[in-house]
Amino acid sequence: MFAEAQSDPSLSEDEFEAQEPRLRTALLKAQYRQLERADRSLLIVVAGIDGAGKGAAINLLNEWMDPRHIQTLAFGAPTFDEQERPPFWRYWNELPAKGRIGIVFGSWYAPLLLEASRKKPRPRRMTAYAEAIDRFEAGLAAEGVQIIKLWYHLSAQAQADRTKMLLSSPETAWQVKPADRKVHKKYDRIYRAGQHVIERLNPAHAPWTIIPSADERIRAVRTAQAVLHALQQRSPTPKAQVFSAPALAGRRSPDRLGQLDYHTKIDKDDYESALGLLQGQLARAVRSDAFKKRALILVFEGQDAAGKGGAIRRVTRALDLRQVDIHPISAPTPDELMHPYLWRFWRHMPRHGRIAIFDRSWYGRVLVERVEGFASSAEWRRAYAEINDFERQQTDHGAIVLKFWLAITPEEQLQRFQERERSPFKNFKITPDDWRNREKWNQYASAANDMLARTDTDHAPWHVIGTNDKRYARIHVLKNIVAVLEQTL
């Protein structure tokens, strides 16, 4: 793949001028068509040999296309804020909306390339980086983010010649940064790293193109051609096996909701005392020094009127309001619909020392969106694995993820609905949707059982609680949180 670029090909001025107007016009046309359709975004990953002119190529794309619809996403060393979230957080955060183009510089390849260019790359790290990239790119591609990756390449001789030429005049010498003066010593290692990465991570849905870069005219033309090609064709869908959630023994998921005990009760006095003591334990745990290096993510799901709000309030009363964010999740906004499904949840991931509480969550994909048909079959089937990976990235970075399914019986729900309708200040909580969902009780229960079977992981376990007795439910939730915190911290 590198043979052509190693030979440092070039274009004459005449050849270049014969191609430029046609390319620019075609690029603009393709860009506007993508913008109008707004059915996908395009990420252009820029990497390569130092001194190959990556910055100039990015400037060129901004000049040849309409820069108002392009975001240049250039990442350096992670900021403090970024360090307190999983490594991919910053890339998720900056994803362009459908219709738009993102040019990524200092991408998710940077840590892998750094490792691969060490004298002795550590194989386990290499594998871990590569697997994470694989999942990230496949997940984006499946969600309508087209990805192309450009490797800017020139020979060692051309690199040395270019540095020498730039240094020969004060008008250009500044382009060679102090660190760049030594890059030729590392040329072989970076080349080797590029070869490894391109061989290992070159799926059809996120392919590499090598751009010969010793000559700026051929670099410009090849860059434009690669982007034009991407804009003109639909990229292949990633293979479904990338997204594999735990396999199930039988055809049907175990009926965890059916087997639940809904009738355990707790008496009022015991409740008040236990509540205060547990809230105290929780308050102390999250004020501890050990928690400053962790984060806590609490997910609350369950049938309508199962008591999510009440349970959440009993938790937050133990917490300093400055330490916690509560996210009520409802239908996505137009802006959220223009991004991959998990985008809006990634944005809410807490920094270290903080707590994020989700009143409904990313599980909507495999619950309401599945049952109501808002997500396609491929989308919700894929989501189990995507969600497990998403949660795994949080826990790998120090977060504690706990998920609660609050379950009531249909009879209890009916009683609570009727009670809400009678109260002048509670009837806002009950909508025609709630009654409609209730008619699909079995479909929702079956979706919940499937979800529990596929996403009850060691790193982010589900706690399924029968909540016909609200007091029992609240105590049980707090007990679980406290137990996990005390065991982890």
Added chain:
Amino acid sequence: MFAEAQSDPSLSEDEFEAQEPRLRTALLKAQYRQLERADRSLLIVVAGIDGAGKGAAINLLNEWMDPRHIQTLAFGAPTFDEQERPPFWRYWNELPAKGRIGIVFGSWYAPLLLEASRKKPRPRRMTAYAEAIDRFEAGLAAEGVQIIKLWYHLSAQAQADRTKMLLSSPETAWQVKPADRKVHKKYDRIYRAGQHVIERLNPAHAPWTIIPSADERIRAVRTAQAVLHALQQRSPTPKAQVFSAPALAGRRSPDRLGQLDYHTKIDKDDYESALGLLQGQLARAVRSDAFKKRALILVFEGQDAAGKGGAIRRVTRALDLRQVDIHPISAPTPDELMHPYLWRFWRHMPRHGRIAIFDRSWYGRVLVERVEGFASSAEWRRAYAEINDFERQQTDHGAIVLKFWLAITPEEQLQRFQERERSPFKNFKITPDDWRNREKWNQYASAANDMLARTDTDHAPWHVIGTNDKRYARIHVLKNIVAVLEQTL
């Protein structure tokens, strides 16, 4: 004002229960009406004596209203990210959209209250904090953000009794944080600080209400009443004199655009050499250690086709892409229209060590929005002072703000428009709007002259450059940036 709260009044259970349903129903109704109208947002600032139950009051509001449309904005010590921006950046960032409610805890009053409760408050700091708050609140109020401020108060005796009561049982002792055990020693100072702040900063458009808090029932009722009152009435507009920009000597602004030299030229060879040398100086300046504690904000305005894009590209070519963000500014999005005008620009303010380039900017308010009638007369007249204050906050925090007005003659513009229309890959840059704006040449020129007269400040000066010769314009822009950087760093 504090007399009633100092006497620790209370409500009986019967009195409370007689009021609760009516209050909750009215609050919900008022909240939904505000949501539906979406013509303003409401900020509820929560402050007061320690142990007065501010957290409980916030929980109550979330329980009595629909929490999906309320944001609890609780601020602690500034994060690293926040420290690298002006103090008000984090409050701007979190402003709720029109229709919604924000409850602010750890608000912009925190630094002033801290200062005011010192043994010997430093008068100059007190004044500076108070003036900044004055401008901030008036600016928000003028832009459709209603503000009310609640001071939770109890007597020293009630505070001591409450702490003692909580500490008497392990079920409640955790509510008293280690730091809280000593608050009674500071009671007098915090009380005095509250008196000072409420007396000094109590305008009709952002009034304080004192909430008696020794009894939780009266605290709940008074909190709900204060919020209900705010939701039911329109708050007064701030007085116009809060927004005063530099007065002008005559009735008309000086004709700076008319007096400009449009015909200075630079020859091609001189240009290439000067460009390279200046880009080198710029590159070195922003790589310097001294720049790590500053930020650079560059604003480009000017007539259509005056060469903003070309000038910006000559600047960015000298910069590391990881250090710079380019913001092309066009019409506000629906989401931006739901927030105060400056909100979308605050979000783009660069952290230390970074550069933000605005291709058009917040000056749209006094240019296109004024001329086309998108902003009311009151809005654009007020904007001069708002903008000067906004820029001043950036420079006070270490940013360097430089503004360029690129000016061409009408004849030169016509030629450039025609040239763009002829090019297959440049005609996207020319729209019917451009031709329409051209017909209003004099109105735009007059708006620009007014703007230059009112916002050409020492802390954020305008550089007005005749750009009939593009090369001259680019060199001039770079020269100005380099000169200011070298002088400042």
